[in-house]
Amino acid sequence: MTIRLFNSHSRKKEVFKPLNPDKVTIYVCGPTVYGPSHIGNARPAVVFDVLADLLRASFKQVIYARNITDIDDKIINAAKEEKEDISKITMKYTEQYKYDMKALNVSFPDEEPFATAHIKEMIEFINDLLMKEFAYVSDDHVLFDISSYNSYGMLSRRNPEEMIAGSRVEVQSYKKKPLDFVLWKPSLDNEIGWDSPWGFGRPGWHLECSTMIFKLFGKTIDIHGGGEDLTFPHHENEIAQSSCRNDGHPLANYWMHNGLVQMDKAKMSKSLGNVLLVKDLVKKVPGEVIRFSLLSTHYRQPLIWNQRLIDQSNTVLNNMYSLLAETKDLDSNEKNIDKEFLESLYDDLNTPKAISVLHSLFKRLKKSPKDSSLRALLIGSANLIGILKNDPIEWFESKNKDVDIEMINNLIEKRRMAREEKDYEKSDTIRDQLLNMGIFIEDTQEGPVWKKISIND
């Protein structure tokens, strides 16, 4: 079986062939840590987590790096607003990010490079570009000269000339060409900065990824990933500076971009106040439900986020976990992965199709609840995409953690007595009363059972 991935560069699905089949390299653009992570930050983290695990299942070694941008004007502004040190801000939100991603079953990457830990390498990088005359110094800035790289715009399919023509923005005086981008810029004395051959200052945003990729992996990596919104200018600029510095070696052989998360009605933006934070979402539903929701759409498609999506994911996972609970005595330690499931993922990470295979395994297990190998197949397959990783009993118990069990049992007992006396009016009143509290009663052959249902706010 071969893995096929959609390469944004060629805009085609291509058979994935790593440079070194014994050591696959991936780099994904991580967050800028200036605030708590939202659902849009979570999508690439989850998608490329699945990709990394899939590759690990297929290749000897995979090295997955996801950076942390801890120097940026947004961070400087956040520090001013919160009246905190920059390092406090970046540490706080880096920890928050890690915590949130863990809640979504996202594994920690093999490497997590920080921009500020690579200032020296960035300065070397700029020096190289200056020496090779791909960059120039102007007014305390160092700028990349895009006219020196004739493939500029290939990834995002943009023509620099046309872009300038359509641009309404005033050209900065220190730039030779409007699209030239900053490699190094001056900092004020009271701002964060580092000494450099061009004075006290800080790096431009695009430089860190190129620099850290070169340091960790060398000239060319197999896969570079990130959100679709980063294609231009961020990734375009990375390609330009890396290719020029490394004598034309491509930065990455495969470029992958995930689609963006959209809110139900309006786009997610801070000014509209509809940014959905991961830390708030996981208070309401298990992280696995969020993860499942993110994977229920193919990663390249736009994803419209709303309550219905969460509810449906919740229902599906509840159904699966309750079957796992019913069959918990089966020995499913030997986790296998279904062939069709794997094939779906091998086809450019088709998680919706893979999930449909999960449904079919679920139905088969339902019909043959004694088949331990089938149960192992369901769990093993789901685990590959970070789903069904919880203990089925704990799954339901954790949902019931903040209910008054004693009171519920009392009411259930009253209802039982009413039913014995065939006072169904009274018993139904009690049932409604419990329902209002979010407790749902089912009368089974073994007597009444209750479960907590989610009440939408």
Place this chain on the structure above:
RNA sequence: GGCCACGUGGCGGAGUGGUUACGCAGCGGCCUGCAAAGCCGUGGACGUCAGUUCGAUUCUGACCGUGGCCUCCA
């Protein structure tokens, strides 16, 4: 204004030049004091208009709609 992506049944969401996706919800039946769950069964779709074709949801074009990006702004 320029470039790009997307538009599938009530909702979510794959896929395909001609044949069932799948899930959630719904409906009918069995069961139940009534429900629920479970089991059995079931209807329903490819934005609009043209073109290519024996035949298009699938290819081409136009249009409409939604979203993204467009020089240190995210």
